[in-house]
Amino acid sequence: MPHKLGLSGSTILSNPKQLHELFLEELDHIEIGEFPDEDAFQLFLDHVKHTQRSFGIHSPLMRNNSKYDLIEYVHIEPEKAWYQIEEEAKRLSSLGAEYVLVHFPYFKTDRNGDVHKDIEQGLEKLSHLQVQYDIPFVCEPKLGQNRNPCGIHYLDDFSVERWKNYGIPLCFDVGDYLLADADHIFGHIHKWQDYIKVVHLHNVSFQNGDANKYIWSPVHSSQENDSDFYTLEPIIRKLAQGSDIRFLFEHTPHHVPSQKYVREGIEWVRKLIK
Numbered sequence: 001m002p003h004k005l006g007l008s009g010s011t012i013l014s015n016p017k018q019l020h021e022l023f024l025e026e027l028d029h030i031e032i033g034e035f036p037d038e039d040a041f042q043l044f045l046d047h048v049k050h051t052q053r054s055f056g057i058h059s060p061l062m063r064n065n066s067k068y069d070l071i072e073y074v075h076i077e078p079e080k081a082w083y084q085i086e087e088e089a090k091r092l093s094s095l096g097a098e099y100v101l102v103h104f105p106y107f108k109t110d111r112n113g114d115v116h117k118d119i120e121q122g123l124e125k126l127s128h129l130q131v132q133y134d135i136p137f138v139c140e141p142k143l144g145q146n147r148n149p150c151g152i153h154y155l156d157d158f159s160v161e162r163w164k165n166y167g168i169p170l171c172f173d174v175g176d177y178l179l180a181d182a183d184h185i186f187g188h189i190h191k192w193q194d195y196i197k198v199v200h201l202h203n204v205s206f207q208n209g210d211a212n213k214y215i216w217s218p219v220h221s222s223q224e225n226d227s228d229f230y231t232l233e234p235i236i237r238k239l240a241q242g243s244d245i246r247f248l249f250e251h252t253p254h255h256v257p258s259q260k261y262v263r264e265g266i267e268w269v270r271k272l273i274k
Contacts, residue, residue, distance in 0.1 A: 001244040003273050004028040005266065008200070008250040009058070010216070016040035023051045026266060031101065031198070031248050033058035045095065056099040056138070056198070056246070061088050068106045068142070071118050085137075086129055093135040101138040101171055101198065102126070107151040108144045115154045120162065127166040138198050140171035147212060149180035156181075156188055160195075169197035172239065173250075175204050175216055178230050186238055193242050200250040201236070201269065203229045218251040220265040233272060240273040247273060 009032030012018035016039070022030050030053055035041040041061065048055055060066055068074040069081035089100055104126070105119050126137045141155045170192055177185050189196070202216035203223055219236075223229035239245065247269060249262070256262060 003240060003245045003247055004054070005270060005273075006030055006054075006246055006248045008248045009033060010250050010252050011256075011262075013253065014040070014063070016043055019044055019047055023047055023053060024263075024266075026263070026270075027053075029054045029056070029098075029246050029248070031056045031058050031246070031250075033061055033101075034063040035061060036063050038062075048096075054098050055096075056101055057088065057092055057097050058101045059085055059088055059103075061092070068103050068108075070102065070104050070122055071106060072108065074106070074108060082125060086133075089129050089133040089135050089137070093133045097135060099136040099138045099169075099198075101140055103142045104139040105151045105155055106142045106144065107148075107154065109148050110150045111154075116158055116162075119154065119158055123163070123166040123168060126168055130168070136169060138169050138171050140173055140198075140200070141176070142173070143176050143180055147179055152177065152180040152188075156191065160191060163195065168195075170195045171198040171200060172196045173200040174232065174235060175200070175202050175250075178204060179214075182230065185235060189235070189238050193239075196239065196242050197245055199239050199245055199247045201232075201247055202249070202251045203232060205229070205255045215254045216251045217255045218249065218257075218262045218265050219269060220261055221268045236269060236272045245273075 005027050006029030007022050007024060007027050012021055014032055014034050066076050066081035066084050069076050069078050085102060092100055104122055130137050141152050144150055177188055201219055203219050204214050205217040207213040219232055224231055224233055
C-alpha cells in the first residue's frame with residue numbers, strides 16, 4: 001500500500017482553536033492526543049467527519065494523563081497507566097481511530113536486571129488489548145531523562161523474532177533516534193523496517209548550544225546543507241523502503257519560519273517517499 005502523509009497535533013499543541021490548521025488539503029492523516037478537555041476532542045471528531053481524514057491517537061487522549069508509565073513509575077503507577085490505555089482503546093475503537101500510539105518502551109534511566117522481560121511483559125499486555133478491542137497499538141520507543149538513550153538501545157537489543165510474536169507495529173521518531181544514536185541510525189531502521197508503520201518526522205534545533213535544550217523543527221530541503229541541522233534525506237529515503245507508513249510532520253510551533261516553509265517541506269518529503 002502507498003505511504004500516507006499526515007500532520008501531528010504537536011504542531012498546534014492540540015489547541016482546539018487551531019484544529020482546522022491540521023486539515024491541510026495535501027495531507028491524508030492526522031495524529032493527535034493530549035486534548036485539553038472533552039469538548040476539544042468532540043470538535044476534532046467533527047472535523048474528521050467532515051473531511052474524511054484517517055486519524056490515530058497519540059496517548060494520552062486527555063492532557064495530564066500518563067505518557068511514560070507502562071514499565072515503571074514516572075508520574076503515576078503503571079497499573080493506573082495500563083487501565084488508562086485500556087479505557088482509551090475501548091473508546092477509540094468505536095470512533096474509527098486507526099491506532100493508539102503509546103510511548104513504549106520508556107525507561108527513565110539505565111536499569112539493572114532483565115529489561116527484555118519488562119519489554120516482553122508489556123508486549124503481551126498490548127497484544128491482548130489490541131485483540132480484545134480490535135484496534136492496533138503502535139509502540140514508540142523514547143529517550144529517557146536527560147536524553148538517556150537506554151530505552152532505544154534496550155529495544156535494539158531485543159529479538160525481532162520475539163517482537164514478531166505480538167503483531168505490534170513501531171513508530172520511528174527521527175529526532176529521538178538522531179539524538180540517541182545518529183551514527184547507527186540506518187542499522188536501527190534496517191533491523192525494524194518491517195515493523196515501522198509510523199514515522200515522526202522533524203529536525204532538531206538546539207537552543208543556545210545546549211545539547212539538552214532542543215525543539216523539533218519542521219523539515220525542509222534547505223536544511224540538508226546547513227550545519228545547524230541533521231541531514232534527513234537519506235534517512236527519509238531509507239524509511240520509505242518500508243510499506244504502508246504514515247509519515248507525520250511532528251514539529252512544534254516554536255521554530256516555524258512560515259507556513260510556506262512547512263508546505264515546502266511537505267512537498268519535498270512527498271517527492272522523496274514516492
